[in-house]
Amino acid sequence: MRFTGPASATIFALAWPMMLRAIMLHGTVVIDAWLVAGLGEEAVAAMGLATAFGGLLLGVLLAFSTATQILAAKSFGTGRPEALRTALVCGLVINLGAGLAGLLATALVAGPMIEGSAHTPWIAAEARSYLAAFSIVVLGEAAAQSLSAHLNGCGETRRPFYSYLLAVPVNVGVSVVLIYGLLGAPALGVTGAAIGSGVSAVLRALYLGHHVRRANAAALAASAWTQGSFPRALRDHLVFALPVAATFLSATVANTVCSLIYARLEITEFAALTLIAPWVQVAGTVGMAWAQAAGILVAQLLGRGAGAGVLEDFLRQAWGGAVLAAAAVAAAYVGICASSGWIYGTLQAETQAALWSFLPVLLLLPFPKGSNAICGNTLRAAGETVYVMHIFVWSQWLFRVPGTAALVWMGVPVAWVFSLLLFEELVKFPPFHQRMRGGRWKVAKL
Structure with a gap:
């Protein structure tokens, strides 16, 4: 049977939300740095030192999510609910596992590296505090990136973009309040920026999870796995x-x-x-x-x-x-x-x-x-x-x-x-x- 290939308009319909989402992701980093800049150069230095580690962790999650996106698209093309469910669950498990492993590795090596790189003890302490709070971001993004990849693979690229439209204002608002201690909240400095990003990431994961559950009810109800068992399916996904x-x-x-x-x-x-x-x-x-x-x-x-x-x-x-x-x-x-x-x-x-x-x-x-x-x-x-x-x-x-x-x-x-x-x-x-x-x-x- 011969299938008709998608037109350029279909590519554009998928591409523009991903493009805007990527731009907003880069913009979030710029906004966080701009908000912290009001605390002075040492605060910016502390944030920059910590985000060097945090950025590497998020990069690993994005890489695994890219693979999940491909497998979700292939599964969506087959039209088999069990294939779509396998790609979704395996992607989530691998991303969450990678996030936890990355946090453990960071806890073991980041402290001495921060101490050796920071110009003052205050910068080192603030960087460690920021990185500890950033663990919320890593776990939230582990789920959110995997769910975004699944939706992208199914052709639903707008929903991940909408999640940023929802989460970025929350990130900015919570960060401002916690950085500077507004509305009776404690003034947490650079750590407040990490908590704001964490709240934003968790909100995104919840929003995307809700939509995946609604849009993929048939796939989630499937009881079989594509390779006959979950361990085999997980191994193939990881390979x-x-x-x-x-x-x-x-x-x-x-x-x-x-x-x-x-x-x-x-x-x-x-x-x-x-x-x-x-x-x-x-x-x-x-x-x-x-x-x-x-x-x-x-x-x-x-x-x-x-x-x-x-x-x-x-x-x-x-x-x-x-x-x-x-x-x-x-x-x-x-x-x-x-x-x-x-x-x-x-x-x-x-x-x-x-x-x-x-x-x-x-x-x-x-x-x-x-x-x-x-x-x-x-x-x-x-x-x-x-x-x-x-x-x-x-x-x-x-x-x-x-x-x-x-x-x-x-x-x-x-x-x-x-x-x-x-x-x-x-x-x-x-x-x-x-x-x-x-x-x-x-x-x-x-």
Whole structure:
């Protein structure tokens, strides 16, 4: 039986809520830092020190949730209630287990590292207090991210976005009250920001859990598991998810190492890289959301048993949309560079010049990055998570990280250091597209 592939409008309908949700997630971090900034530089330093650990934990949860999203989409495509239930329950168990394991590891190693990095005992104490309260965020997000991934896989991308519309104002309100001790509440300083984020995360999990329960009543009522037993199903889910988690973890560590290397640049060059990095991340969510939506639909088509012709027709539309998304991102980068003098009014002329020197790379970067993202999400949807992991890990650790160290050591202009982001995408381009042309993924089984 031949299935009709989704149109570009279907990809867009899935992509825009994920894009806005990602932007709001990045914005939440900015808002928390802005709220704490009123307490002074030492409070900001304490928060920054603690969130280095908290951010790594949330990154691991996001990685496992990405795998759950793919499996949920495949299960949704099959139309079998027991498959959908298996993906949901296994995803929740793995995320909660990863969250608890991460908190245990953090409790063992974070204390000495904070003590060694903090400039004053007060900063160390505040960082430890913030991190202790942040455990609420980790557990709440473990459930919320898994439930969001399940809904995304089922094509319900708007509901996770709505959960942020509900939770972000609560986060801001509770944080302000607890940071500064308003309305008779104790003034908890930076710890208040962590508690506010925790309340927000728990609220999101409850909201998403309620909706999943309503929307998936038939799946939750199923008594069977896809592999005959829950332990076997959990093992298969984990085997699929581990390469995805390793890919995200490698990227996080590689970015951290490169940031430490950047610190050896001239102060104006380092400042320019620091300022452009969040804009690259936020603007890049446009192309990444499009690619993730395409990956969800590929997984659903594979679950339905769609043939190679349907998959190829669909991907041609997806790649066409990716080009348009890349053009929009490139235009956004032009606007960011052009308005940087207004956004950051106190920048030195050298820093401003460094930002403008990034523009040629920024104009080209979205195009190979968007195409690689389509390939990566498609291959993951077909179960080729190990192959995708190898491409990312080796391009990072055999090319970008040593290349960054070498260029910084040689003292080349900062634009060449920044250009390694583009060249990394060009390194990944041949193995990704060669694998896509091979066609084995079109009949792959998860």
